[in-house]
Amino acid sequence: MTSNNIAGTQPQVALNPDVIIRAEVATDADAIGLLTQLAFAPVVHSSGTEQFIVAALRRADRLAISLVATSGLELIGHVAISPVILSTKESGWYGLGPLSVHPRWQKQGVGSALVHAALAxxxxxxxxxxxxxxxxxxxxxxxxxxxxxFSLPDVPAEYFQALTFGCDVPRAEVSYHAAFLATE
Known part of the structure; x- marks a missing residue:
């Protein structure tokens, strides 16, 4: 990874040296929408609304962290981080996703690099x-x-996971922002 890597962390996989991870800028919004739609199109469990979710999070000012991966002038990956709501009303918890990687760049470490950068x-x-x-x-x-x-109602437990940064995990139900219901 190049010196432009967010937070100076190195990914756990070898990544094309031309790939740069950086914060989203306003002019990335349309490309992120198209990328997200393209990335999720072949995914069986996709609702087909992931691009609308990202746009709705942006409109609601709920994109706490939004990182993109680029190669040259091409936007090839994106990860969104937004606050989640705990039934205990405890704050400081966030959700990772959607995570999108252009199909041509999948299985090349781009998604992993985005996740590592977001976690850092x-x-x-x-x-x-x-x-x-x-x-x-x-x-x-x-x-x-x-x-x-620690659960997300109506979701099989194995698909809902958490990572803590040095605190205890509360016993709570988690819910996502209403933007995750966006359909357009």
Whole structure:
């Protein structure tokens, strides 16, 4: 990874040296929408609304962290981090996702680099923890795991995982911002 890597962290995989991870800028919004739509199009469990979710989070000012991966002038990856709501009313917890990588760049370390950069940024911000809804095998490599009593209603427990940054995981139900219901 280049010296432009967010937070100066190195990914755990070899990454094309032309790939740069940086914070989203306003002019990235349309490209992020197109990328997200393209990345999720072949995904069986996708609702097909992920691009609308990202746009709705942006409009609601709920993108706490939004990172992109670029190669040259091409935007090839994106990760969104937004606050989640705990039934205990405890603050400081965030959700990772959607995570999008252009199909041509998948399985080349771009998604992993984005996740590592996002987690490093959350640690810098002293966030308590992060949740993710996704493939348990993929996210376990970053330290995510299931926690008894910490759940997302109506979702199989193995697909909802959390990672803490030095705090205890509360016994709570988690909910995402209303932007995750966006359909356009």
């Amino acid at each position: 940024r959350m640690r810098e911000l002293q966030i308590k923890g992060c949740v993710v809804l996704g493939d348990p095998v993929y996210y376990a490599r970053f330290g995510f795991k299931t926690w008894p009593g």
